[in-house]
Amino acid sequence: MAKGIGLALLAVVGLLLVVALGLGLYLRSTYNGLVDRSQGVDAQWAQVETQLQRRFDLVPNLVESTKGIFEQERAVFGQLAEARTRYAGAASPNQRADAATQLESALARLLVVVENYPNIRSQANVTQLMDELAGTENRIAVERRRYNEVVLSYNSMTKRFPSNMVAGMFGFGERAYFRAVSGADGAPKVSF
Numbered sequence: 408m409a410k411g412i413g414l415a416l417l418a419v420v421g422l423l424l425v426v427a428l429g430l431g432l433y434l435r436s437t438y439n440g441l442v443d444r445s446q447g448v449d450a451q452w453a454q455v456e457t458q459l460q461r462r463f464d465l466v467p468n469l470v471e472s473t474k475g476i477f478e479q480e481r482a483v484f485g486q487l488a489e490a491r492t493r494y495a496g497a498a499s500p501n502q503r504a505d506a507a508t509q510l511e512s513a514l515a516r517l518l519v520v521v522e523n524y525p526n527i528r529s530q531a532n533v534t535q536l537m538d539e540l541a542g543t544e545n546r547i548a549v550e551r552r553r554y555n556e557v558v559l560s561y562n563s564m565t566k567r568f569p570s571n572m573v574a575g576m577f578g579f580g581e582r583a584y585f586r587a588v589s590g591a592d593g594a595p596k597v598s599f
Contacts, residue, residue, distance in 0.1 A: 434573060437569075437570045437573040437574075438573055438577060440564060440570070441561075441564060441565065441570070441573065441574055441577070441579045444557070444560055444561035444564055445561060445579060445582075447557045447560070447561065448554070448557050448558055448561050448582050451550070451553050451554040451557045451558075452500055452554055454550045454553065454554070455547065455550045455551055455554050455585065456500075456503065457550075458543060458546045458547040458550050459494070459503065459507045459547060461543050461546070462507075462510070462514075462540065462543045462544070462547065463491055463494055463495075463510070465536060465539055465540050465543060466487055466491065466510070466514065466540075467491075468536055469517070469536040469537065469540060483513055483516050483517050484517075486509070486512075486513035486516070487510065487513045487514065487517065489509070490506055490507075490509040490510035490513055491510065493505070493506035493509060494506035494507060494510065500583070501583055504585055504586075507547075511544075514540070518537065518540075551585045554585050555584050555585055558582045558583070558584050558585075559584075561582055562581050562582060565579050565580070565581060566581075
């Protein structure tokens with residue numbers, strides 16, 4: 408009888424070890440998956456910032472190339488400078504995204520102005536800068552989309568059961584999507 412109890416106890420201990428090992432493997436796998444996705448979000452945000460920085464580096468050249476031709480658009484130049492300053496002083500991805508959106512709005516107004524002045528458009532340096540800026544805007548759009556895709560993957564993992572319990576235990580919280588600010592869907596208005 409004692410031998411039967413000993414075997415049963417050994418079976419229970421063995422089963423508990425298998426369950427504990429399985430749970431440990433699941434926790435490790437889920438934690439590592441969360442870390443990988445979190446790092447993916449950070450890496451993709453770095454790609455967005457790289458393209459935003461490229462844009463911010465191009466803007467002063469475009470401004471300088473067009474500034475002397477139409478002094479009456481000082482407000483647009485001021486908005487561009489302010490947006491660059493806000494971007495440089497931003498402490499978080501959300502603040503940088505807001506500054507980038509502010510710059511987009513001012514750039515859109517500048518591009519409308521440039522289009523309204525054929526003699527500006529015909530200058531080779533302005534045309535080249537506008538082409539580079541357009542290419543940069545496309546790159547930014549692609550990187551933003553990719554960023555939102557990796558955020559979606561990460562956020563989904565942090566919200567799905569049972570990985571949401573592991574995420575909560577280890578402090579993996581929801582990450583913010585890159586969103587357009589209100590009013591960004593409207594065309595910029597430039598008046599002379």
